[in-house]
Amino acid sequence: MLKNIGIIGAGQMGCGIAHVSAAAGYRVHIYDLSQDRIESGLATINGNLARLVTNGKMTDEERKATLSRISGSADVNDLAPSDLVIEAATEDESVKRKIYSQVCPVMKPEALLATNTSSLSITRLAAATDRAERFMGIHFMNPVPVMKLVELVRGIATDEKTFTAAKEFVGSLEKTVTVAEDFPAFIVNRILLPMINEAIYTLYEGVGTVDAIDTAMKLGANHPMGPLQLADFIGLDTCLSIMQVLHDGLADSKYRPCPLLVKYVEAGWLGRKSGRGFYDYRGEVPVPTR
Numbered sequence: 652m653l654k655n656i657g658i659i660g661a662g663q664m665g666c667g668i669a670h671v672s673a674a675a676g677y678r679v680h681i682y683d684l685s686q687d688r689i690e691s692g693l694a695t696i697n698g699n700l701a702r703l704v705t706n707g708k709m710t711d712e713e714r715k716a717t718l719s720r721i722s723g724s725a726d727v728n729d730l731a732p733s734d735l736v737i738e739a740a741t742e743d744e745s746v747k748r749k750i751y752s753q754v755c756p757v758m759k760p761e762a763l764l765a766t767n768t769s770s771l772s773i774t775r776l777a778a779a780t781d782r783a784e785r786f787m788g789i790h791f792m793n794p795v796p797v798m799k800l801v802e803l804v805r806g807i808a809t810d811e812k813t814f815t816a817a818k819e820f821v822g823s824l825e826k827t828v829t830v831a832e833d834f835p836a837f838i839v840n841r842i843l844l845p846m847i848n849e850a851i852y853t854l855y856e857g858v859g860t861v862d863a864i865d866t867a868m869k870l871g872a873n874h875p876m877g878p879l880q881l882a883d884f885i886g887l888d889t890c891l892s893i894m895q896v897l898h899d900g901l902a903d904s905k906y907r908p909c910p911l912l913v914k915y916v917e918a919g920w921l922g923r924k925s926g927r928g929f930y931d932y933r934g935e936v937p938v939p940t941r
C-alpha cells in the first residue's frame with residue numbers, strides 16, 4: 652500500500668504530479684536542487700488549487716488539507732520515507748542517471764522508483780538504478796491536473812508487482828492508463844512530437860508565420876492549442892530532447908530536429924518557462940517572435 656510519494660524535480664511536471672497525488676490523499680515530498688525552485692513550485696501548486704476553489708471544484712478546506720500533505724526540501728535524504736519516488740527532472744539521460752545514483756542509496760530497499768521521462772529508454776534508465784525490477788515509466792501529460800491520460804511503460808526487468816502498484820496508483824488519481832512498449836518516446840510523443848517538429852519546419856521554411864500556423868491547426872484541425880503554442884508550453888528543451896531520442900533511437904531522417912528548434916534552445920528561448928520561445932510571454936499578452 653503506497654502512502655508516501657517522493658517527487659524529484661519541482662518543475663511543471665513534478666509540481667503537477669505532487670498536486671494530484673496530494674489531492675488524492677497521499678503524503679508528498681518534493682526534492683529539487685534549490686529551495687527557491689521548491690518555493691516557486693509550491694506557490695504554483697497553491698495557485699492551481701486556489702483556481703479550483705474559485706471554480707467550485709474544491710472547497711477551501713480541501714485546498715488547505717491538500718497543501719498540508721506536501722512538503723519540499725533540497726535534501727535528497729528527505730526522500731527516505733517514500734514508498735514510491737517519481738523522478739520528473741530535466742529530460743537529459745545523464746542528469747537522470749546521476750539522480751538515481753544519489754537517490755537509490757537513500758530509498759527503502761522495497762520502495763518503487765519511476766520516471767516521468769517523455770522519451771528515454773526505461774530499460775537503460777533502470778540499469779542505472781539498484782532496483783530494475785521495481786523501476787518503470789509513469790508518464791503523465793501536461794498540465795497534469797487537467798489531462799486524463801498516463802502512459803505506463805515497463806522496462807525489460809520490471810516485475811508484475813511494480814506494474815500493478817503503478818496501475819493502482821494512477822487509478823487512485825482518477826486518470827486513465829495506456830500501456831506503451833519501451834520504444835523511443837512511447838505512444839503520445841512518438842506521434843505528437845513529429846507533428847510539432849513539422850510545424851517548426853513549416854515556420855522555418857516560411858510556409859506560414861507563427862500566428863498562421865497556430866491558427867491553422869486550432870481552427871482547421873480543432874486542436875486546443877496551436878503546435879507552436881504547445882511546443883512553448885511543453886518546453887523547447889524538452890521538445891528537442893524528445894526529437895533527438897527519436898532521431899537517434901529510430902535512425903530515420905524523418906525525425907531530424909528542425910534547425911530552428913535547435914537555435915531557439917541554444918538561445919535559451921525555452922518557451923513559457925523562460926519567458927520566450929515561439930511567443931514572447933514577457934508582456935501582457937503573448938506576442939509571436941516570428
Ligand SMILES: CC(=O)CC(=O)SCCNC(=O)CCNC(=O)[C@H](O)C(C)(C)COP(=O)(O)OP(=O)(O)OC[C@H]1O[C@@H](n2cnc3c(N)ncnc32)[C@H](O)[C@@H]1OP(=O)(O)O
Nearest residue numbers: 699702706708769791792793794796797839840875876885
Ligand atoms: C511532452 C510530453 O511528454 C507529453 C505531454 O504532456 S504532451 C502535451 C499534452 N498536453 C496537451 O496537448 C495540452 C493541449 N492543450 C489543452 O488541452 C488546453 O489548451 C488546456 C487544457 C491546457 C487549457 O484549456 P483551455 O480551455 O484552453 O483553457 P482554460 O479554460 O484556461 O483551462 C481549462 C481548465 O484547465 C485548467 N488549466 C489550464 N492550464 C493549467 C495548468 N497549467 N495547470 C493546471 N490547470 C490548468 C484551468 O484552470 C481550467 O480549469 P477549469 O475547467 O476548472 O476552469
Ligand SMILES: NC(=O)C1=CN([C@@H]2O[C@H](COP(=O)(O)OP(=O)(O)OC[C@H]3O[C@@H](n4cnc5c(N)ncnc54)[C@H](OP(=O)(O)O)[C@@H]3O)[C@@H](O)[C@H]2O)C=CC1
Nearest residue numbers: 660661662663664683684739740741742767768769793885
Ligand atoms: N513538459 C512537458 O510537457 C512534459 C514533460 N515530461 C517529462 O517530465 C520531466 C520534467 O519535465 P518538466 O517538468 O517539463 O521540466 P522543467 O524544466 O519544468 O523541470 C525540471 C526540474 O528538474 C530540476 N532538476 C534538474 N536537475 C536536477 C537534479 N539533479 N536533481 C533534482 N532536480 C533537478 C530542475 O531544476 P533547475 O531548473 O534548477 O535545473 C527543474 O526544477 C522530463 O523528463 C520531461 O521530459 C513529461 C510529460 C510532459
